[in-house]
Amino acid sequence: MAKLSRLKRLQALDHAAFKFQRGIERETLRVDTTGTLSQTPHPETLGAALTHGSITTDYSEALLEFITGVHTNSDELIEELDSLHRFTHSQMKGEHFWAGSMPSKLPEQEQIPIAQYGSSHSGLMKTYYRHGLWHRYGRKMQTIAGLHYNWSLPDAFWTQWAKSNGETDNLQDFKTKEYFGLIRSFRRHSWLLLYLFGASPAMDKSFLDTKNDNLASLGDDTLFAPYATSLRMSDLGYSNRAQKELFVCFNSLESYADTLIKAIKTPYADYEKIGTKTEAGYNQLNTSILQIENEYYSDIRPKRVVGSGETPINGLRARGVEYIEVRCLDINPFEPLGINKSQMNFIDLFLLWCLVQDSPMIEPNECSLLRDNSERVALKGRQPDLGIYFNGEIEAIKPLSERLLDQIYQFAELIDEHEGCTRYREACTEQLAKVRDENLTPSSKILSRIKQNGSFASTLLEHSKALSRYFTALNLPKEKQDAFTKMAEQSWQEARDKEAADVGDFDSFLKSYFEQS
Structure with a gap:
């Protein structure tokens, strides 16, 4: 189906269809007044990290995570996220939210606190999973912060969109197929988001234990890459040698699920050496390529809300894709909430544009090239002569980016016409300015500040x-x-x-969890 015909069909939908549903998960480290990683437990007055739906922790005990509800109104989303920040800050004594994605000055590995979730079976599983991440990748990687953007479209859209595409059978199956098409298109173009919104071109030297040839030194405590956009999204951040050999297929729900389940069941020699259980507890949940599905580090995921104890894959298989989770966004150090409404507006447009594109299946060779695109832009995205793989050829990043933004602008005009506003066109224009002048990108702006100060740590503090x-x-x-x-x-x-309701021992609980697959 031609792109233009799908765009025309989109243009024919009525106003009620275009209600973007989005929520945000924002991570941030707690640090003391010197910028040193907090060694204190998650504040009790914030609630239980295991069961609180809006304020919790991620990989490290010092890594806060704020989770909003789903909003069609972006002002209400920002208001909720702001309130979560303000309440949390009011409960922190002598500590700050760290403003960037790459962490503050870090202590030795063993002094980085792993998140604790209590003694219930589900709480222990979350903590032991993080033990596995520690043994596999080190604790330092567990201090990186990002922002996840959860996005979907309402049934009013899907009903009309299915009818306009001649799909009159199972609406959920159609939605799932379309969301996977969106994901494939996203993976072909997500490098553009790294360029526009990457904000981690530098890091503290304490993050790395070995020399890296891609990085230059600045002063006594800073490493940076001159043209980097997002070191967080490069191999310096979440990297995994075992996963590089794993072709996770986004061509259909079944192939995606089968690939991940196989990875959860396939032992990996290096992880077998670590072992699973000791007298002190669990080193990891298993010795496979993946402990659980969430260990697969992708820049986007198909998601749905699952029941207590239900695996994400089983939920997807039983009821299809409910929403997608964008995972490649850095924390913007110039924004109190790590993101602003203009960025949200553009991401909404970008995702709608991805949905409407023709999206052929991704073969293993192309998958490798797409990974290479992301790595190139993460490390060298602002390099003037950078070339990336696109539609079978190597193209220069700047003219290609302008061409894509011109296409996305058509969607901005469409939504602005329906909404009676100009904010989506303004969001596109703002991003086009960054392509034409790399000094306007967050990565360039924060690196300029760091160079002026001579230190990543002091600038982010x-x-x-x-x-x-x-x-x-x-x-x-x-x-x-x-x-x-x-x-x-x-x-x-x-x-x-939860602790009172547990039946049996943890070993049996874990065995039952994995038997679902």
Whole structure:
């Protein structure tokens, strides 16, 4: 089906179809007043990390994660995310939110605290999974922060879109097929997001234990790549030698599920050497290429809400794709929430554009080339003569980016016409300016600040202190503060209930979990 015909069909849909549903998961490290990684536990007054639906931790005990609800109104999404930050900051004593994706100055591996989730079976599984990440990749990698963008379209869209494409049978099957087409298109073009929104061109020297030839030194404590956009998304960040040999297929739900399940069941020699269980507990959940599905580090994932104890893959197989999760976004150190509305507007457009593109199946050879594109742009995205693989050829990144943005602008015009606004065209124009002048990109702007200061750590600490001033300048209304306090108390009760409801031992619980597949 030609791109133009799909675009025309999109243009024929009515106004009610274009209601983007999005939510945000934002991570940020807790640091002390010197910018040193916090050694304190997750504050009790924030609630139980295992059961709180909005304020939790990720890989490290010091790595906060804020999770919003689903919003069609971007102002309401920003308001919720802001409130989560303000309440959390009010409960932190003498600590700051770290403003960037790459971590602050790190101690030795063993002094980086692993997230703790209590003694329930589900809580222990989350902690032991992180033990596995520690033994496989080291604890330092568990301190990297990112921002995940969860996105879907409403049934009003899917009903019309299915009819316009001649699909009148199973609506959920059609949605799943289309979401996988979106994912394939996203993987072919996600390098553009790294260029536009990457904000981690430098890091503290304490992050690496060995010399890296891609990085240059700046002062006593900083490493950087001159044209980098996102060291977080490069092999310096989340990398995995075992996964590089793993072709996770996004050509259909079944092939995707089968590939991940096989990886969870296939032993890997290096991980077998680590072993699974010791007298002190679990080193990892298993010795396979992947412990669980979430260990597969992709820049995008098909997702759905699953039941307690249900594996993500089983949920997808049973009920199809509900939404997609964009995982390649850095924290923007110039924004208090790590993202702003203009960026959200552009991501909405980009994802809609990806959905409407023709999206052929990805063969293993192309998959390797797409990985190479991401690595090139992460490390050298602002290099003027950089070439990347596109449609069977190597093209220069700047003219290619302009061409793609011209296409996406058509979608901005369409949505602005339906919404009676100009914000989507303005978001596109803002991104086009970054392509024409790389100095406007977040990666270039923060690297310029770091070079002026002579230190990554001191620059990001300045930004982190500015965040604290921002979040303390305006207190939450009492009713919101009280509501968050009540949520925290309820989460502790839910955690206690989980512990009381457990039956049998943890070994049996884990065995039963894996037997689902």
